[in-house]
Amino acid sequence: MIVGVSLKMYFSHARTVAWVEEVAAILAGHPVREAVTALVIPQFPSIPACLDAAGDLAVGAQDVATDDAGAFTGEVSAAVLAELGCRFVEVGHAERRRMFGDTDEVVAAKVHAAVRNGITPILCVGEEERLEPADAAEVCIRQIRSGLSAASAAGIVGDLVIAYEPLWAIGAPEPAHPDHIRGVCAVLRRHLTDVPGQTSVIYGGSARPGLLTQIADSVDGLFLGRFVHESSAVRDILDEVGALSA
Numbered sequence: 253m254i255v256g257v258s259l260k261m262y263f264s265h266a267r268t269v270a271w272v273e274e275v276a277a278i279l280a281g282h283p284v285r286e287a288v289t290a291l292v293i294p295q296f297p298s299i300p301a302c303l304d305a306a307g308d309l310a311v312g313a314q315d316v317a318t319d320d321a322g323a324f325t326g327e328v329s330a331a332v333l334a335e336l337g338c339r340f341v342e343v344g345h346a347e348r349r350r351m352f353g354d355t356d357e358v359v360a361a362k363v364h365a366a367v368r369n370g371i372t373p374i375l376c377v378g379e380e381e382r383l384e385p386a387d388a389a390e391v392c393i394r395q396i397r398s399g400l401s402a403a404s405a406a407g408i409v410g411d412l413v414i415a416y417e418p419l420w421a422i423g424a425p426e427p428a429h430p431d432h433i434r435g436v437c438a439v440l441r442r443h444l445t446d447v448p449g450q451t452s453v454i455y456g457g458s459a460r461p462g463l464l465t466q467i468a469d470s471v472d473g474l475f476l477g478r479f480v481h482e483s484s485a486v487r488d489i490l491d492e493v494g495a496l497s498a
């Protein structure tokens with residue numbers, strides 16, 4: 253099970269590090285600590301301090317450059333993220349696609365940059381408007397094929413996490429209905445059996461404690477945001493993982 257958290261741009265640096273220290277302590281004392289991949293994705297400047305405080309928590313980045321080095325002012329390369337110790341990088345989040353112009357081509361180049369530097373991409377996919385699960389899955393599969401196209405053309409195989417995040421459920425009062433999530437993610441999982449490397453499907457979009465229990469047969473974990481800003485909510489989710497595996 254993957255329990256991933258993006259802190260987006262919500263916290264100060266001090267609060268980010270304090271949150272990571274709290275969650276690292278919760279994880280260290282939890283019986284499922286060896287059965288989960290728990291990861292936090294802070295803002296770029298907080299990454300080194302988070303790595304120092306993370307314990308068994310993995311640390312990721314919220315975005316990555318398409319190129320590894322050169323005249324790309326303001327960008328952050330996968331090479332440097334790998335050098336620091338980041339194991340994951342988020343690519344193609346809806347907010348990046350919508351607000352910062354990350355096209356399908358850019359997303360594919362960023363996935364390629366991550367995998368050629370040994371970092372696992374968390375490729376975010378999801379439909380914009382509410383659709384039936386089969387139609388939503390079709391949109392997502394198209395985004396997955398496109399997102400993997402550059403890495404595949406280069407013959408690079410690496411681990412891959414697909415974050416299924418229907419856009420209408422991000423920042424919403426409620427997550428998508430469990431039946432919808434299960435319907436889409438089951439199709440995505442079947443599709444990924446043909447993709448080389450270790451693949452996982454996690455759900456994000458107003459995810460919170462209690463959801464995993466309802467969708468655990470169809471997902472490999474959660475991608476969380478606002479609803480774990482209180483670190484104790486991470487303990488609740490780890491407890492769910494424990495109950496599910498009991």
Ligand SMILES: O=C[C@H](O)COP(=O)(O)O
Binds near residue numbers: 417424476
């Ligand atoms: O990266 C996380 C997702 O976009 C979900 O965020 P949210 O749970 O705050 O809606």
